[in-house]
Every structure is written in C-alpha cells, then in structure tokens.
Amino acid sequence: MISAQLLYQVSGLNFSYPGSSPALQGINLEVYQGEFLVLLGVNGSGKTTLLGLLCRLLEPLEGEVKLYGKELSRYYGDQELYQLVNLVFQEPNDQLFCTTVEEDVSFGPRNLGLEEAEIERRVSTVLKNVGLEGFRHRCIHELSFGEKKRTALACALAMGSKTLLLDEPTSGIDPVGASEIFQMLREYNRQQDMTVIMATQDVDMIPVYASRVALLSKGELITVAPVKELFENPQLLRESRVRLPRVAHLMEVLEQEEGVGSKPYPLTIGEARRQLVDIMKNKGLENR
Ligand SMILES: Nc1ncnc2c1ncn2[C@@H]1O[C@H](COP(=O)(O)OP(=O)(O)OP(=O)(O)O)[C@@H](O)[C@H]1O
Ligand SMILES: [Mg+2]
Structure with a gap:
C-alpha cells in the first residue's frame, strides 16, 4: 500500500560521468513508501544512473538525494544504508563475486551480522522465491544468464531491506519466468510493504504491476505519472521513443x-x- 511517507526526495539532481556530457539533468522526484515505481526510457536515457544515485553508488554533481528526509551522501553509514536499500544490478556479473549461489546469497546477510539460523532461513526463502530451488550449491560461472539474473535478485532480497532498486531484472529471462518475477515482486510490495523502484523495458508488464511511472529521455525526467495517466498520452511516449x-x-x-x-x-x-x-x-x- 502506498503511504504518505516520503521515502526519497530528489531535487535539482545533475550528474555527469567523468569527461562525458550530462547523464542526468535537473531531476526532481519524490518517491513514497510502498510504491511500485517504474523508470521507463530508451537506452542511454539515464535509468541506471538514477538508480546508482538512489543507492549512493554514484554521488550527485549538483543537487541532492534525501532518504527519509536525510541527505544520502552525508547521514548514512554503509551498513545502515544496506539495511534500508538494495540494488539489483542490470548486469549480474557486476554483482556476483563468490564461487557458489549459496555463498553469494548469504554474503550480505552474514555481513549484517545475522545469526546462522536466520541466514539459512533467508537463503532458502529467497532461492525458492526466485525459482532457484536446487541451485544452492551450483557454481556461479556455470549458470545461464537468466539464472545469474535470478541469483542477483536473490542476493538483494536476502538483505531484507524495505526498498529494492531493480535495474531491468527481467531482461534475458524467459516470458513466463519474467511474469513470475513481476508477480513475486508485487507480493513483496503488497504483503511486506516493500517499495520497488524498477527500470524496465517491459512496457506490457507495467499496467499489470506498477503504480507510477517516471519517464526519462536524454537524461531528463519528462513526467512522473500514475500508469493510466501516462498511457493516456501516447504522443508524449512516442516523443520519448517509448511504445x-x-x-x-x-x-x-x-x-x-x-x-x-x-x-x-x-x-x-x-x-x-x-x-x-x-x-x-x-x-x-x-x-x-
Ligand atoms: N560509465 C560510464 N561512463 C561514461 N558514460 C556513461 C557511463 N555509463 C553510462 N554512461 C552514459 O550516461 C548516459 C545514461 O546512461 P544509463 O546507463 O544511465 O542509461 P540507461 O537508461 O540505463 O540505458 P540502458 O537502457 O541501455 O540500460 C548515456 O548517455 C551513457 O552513454
Ligand atoms: Mg541501464
């Protein structure tokens, strides 16, 4: 359920990668606790960059990102932040670094200092939820791309944070599997009040699962609107090359x-x- 509690407050955000033209410009965005917000936009529109700024993987050049009213770059320790927000990377090979699925999925919870029984409970629950029961002892480098994507998702879910940032979690996943993952994320969203902020190209899934959409084009936020409202304006979508x-x-x-x-x-x-x-x-x- 979407509450009135402000989770993120992004204001005047500008970002450039070293030596490159601006990747994000003048972004103002508010995200509320319990939303299922989709970041939509063509390749290079700034989705991954924005997700990186929301979890402090990147630092703003100008402007600020506030989480629960406090500036992200100043007020949160790393451990504190990992308990609040986790990111699932677009490229699973950037995220997975252990030898086996179990080692990778348990790494974060172990670093949080959880007890072994709790770690075990989380690992088995999330592996089941992402459809990787029976993969626990498999070597990461022997997984298919889709299985690696699922493992990366399991790693983030195992952290148990109330906010999950996902960068195209279903790209490279078969269509039925993608629907199952959307469904599973919606259950986390509804039953555990988890805020989901997801970059996706899967336009057909958006009306079924998302509550609002942030439309990005060339590093600018064109609009943030409830799903129905956004799709009532096909012209705006076409100008941003979104179907x-x-x-x-x-x-x-x-x-x-x-x-x-x-x-x-x-x-x-x-x-x-x-x-x-x-x-x-x-x-x-x-x-x-
Ligand atoms: N590491 C980098 N160094 C320099 N420029 C980068 C880097 N990563 C991204 N960019 C540039 O920043 C802009 C935004 O890229 P970003 O990866 O955020 O887009 P995106 O919407 O996630 O695209 P995609 O749909 O392809 O994943 C693009 O112009 C891109 O070329
Ligand atoms: Mg991206």
Whole structure:
C-alpha cells in the first residue's frame, strides 16, 4: 500500500560521468513508501544512473538525494544504508563475486551480522522465491544468464531491506519466468510493504504491476505519472521513443482505422476483453 511517507526526495539532481556530457539533468522526484515505481526510457536515457544515485553508488554533481528526509551522501553509514536499500544490478556479473549461489546469497546477510539460523532461513526463502530451488550449491560461472539474473535478485532480497532498486531484472529471462518475477515482486510490495523502484523495458508488464511511472529521455525526467495517466498520452511516449503496451496499441489501431472502441485505451488483456465484449454485445443489440 502506498503511504504518505516520503521515502526519497530528489531535487535539482545533475550528474555527469567523468569527461562525458550530462547523464542526468535537473531531476526532481519524490518517491513514497510502498510504491511500485517504474523508470521507463530508451537506452542511454539515464535509468541506471538514477538508480546508482538512489543507492549512493554514484554521488550527485549538483543537487541532492534525501532518504527519509536525510541527505544520502552525508547521514548514512554503509551498513545502515544496506539495511534500508538494495540494488539489483542490470548486469549480474557486476554483482556476483563468490564461487557458489549459496555463498553469494548469504554474503550480505552474514555481513549484517545475522545469526546462522536466520541466514539459512533467508537463503532458502529467497532461492525458492526466485525459482532457484536446487541451485544452492551450483557454481556461479556455470549458470545461464537468466539464472545469474535470478541469483542477483536473490542476493538483494536476502538483505531484507524495505526498498529494492531493480535495474531491468527481467531482461534475458524467459516470458513466463519474467511474469513470475513481476508477480513475486508485487507480493513483496503488497504483503511486506516493500517499495520497488524498477527500470524496465517491459512496457506490457507495467499496467499489470506498477503504480507510477517516471519517464526519462536524454537524461531528463519528462513526467512522473500514475500508469493510466501516462498511457493516456501516447504522443508524449512516442516523443520519448517509448511504445504503448501491445494491447493498447491494438485498441488504438482499431479505433483509428475501424472506428471500434474509444479512449482511454485498455492497457491489459482483461480490460481489452471487457471493452471488446461490451462492443460486441452492443453491436448484437443494434442488429436485432
Ligand atoms: N560509465 C560510464 N561512463 C561514461 N558514460 C556513461 C557511463 N555509463 C553510462 N554512461 C552514459 O550516461 C548516459 C545514461 O546512461 P544509463 O546507463 O544511465 O542509461 P540507461 O537508461 O540505463 O540505458 P540502458 O537502457 O541501455 O540500460 C548515456 O548517455 C551513457 O552513454
Ligand atoms: Mg541501464
């Protein structure tokens, strides 16, 4: 459930990598406890950079990031921060550094000083949740790419933080597996009040799982809006080279080319089904 508690307050944030043009410019963003916020934008739009700034992997050039009202760069010790926020890297090889799945997943919790029984409980729970039961003793370098992505996700979940930052966690994961991971994250989000901030290219999944979307383009935050509101503005999305969910695109074509249906376009299969059934029923009545 989204609460009124402000989790992040990002203001006037500018960032450049050394010797490069700005990667993020003038970012102002508020994130509330319990949100499922998606960062959406084409390659190079600044999603990974923003996630890096939200967990202090990167430091702002200008502006500030506040977490629970306190500036991230000044007020939090490393251990304290790991208990509050964890990041799942876009590239799993950047995150995994131990020999086996178990060693990697237990590394963080052990560093937090947890007891062995609690570490064991967390490792077995998260491996089950990411679909890696039976992989515990496997060598990392013998995993497929998708299995490494799942291991990286397990590592972050095992930390037990209330905020999870995820950088395209389902890229390279098969479609059914990707749905399961979205589903699992939504359960953490709803049942454990975990805030999820996720960069993803998976536009079709957004209406099913996310609450708000931050649209980035060329290092600027174009808008932050509830999912429905964002997709009501296809023009804004197209200017940022982002497409509509496939279902909405179909309904847009049906309206514009066939005069069937109307705005706002349904965003999920369930919504489209209801709208199409209504249209067919009304046609049936007209034809009587
Ligand atoms: N280590 C780096 N050094 C220099 N420039 C970088 C570095 N990492 C990213 N950039 C640049 O910063 C900008 C934002 O990159 P970023 O990785 O944040 O984009 P992204 O939205 O995550 O893209 P993608 O969808 O490809 O993951 C891009 O112009 C990119 O070329
Ligand atoms: Mg990225």
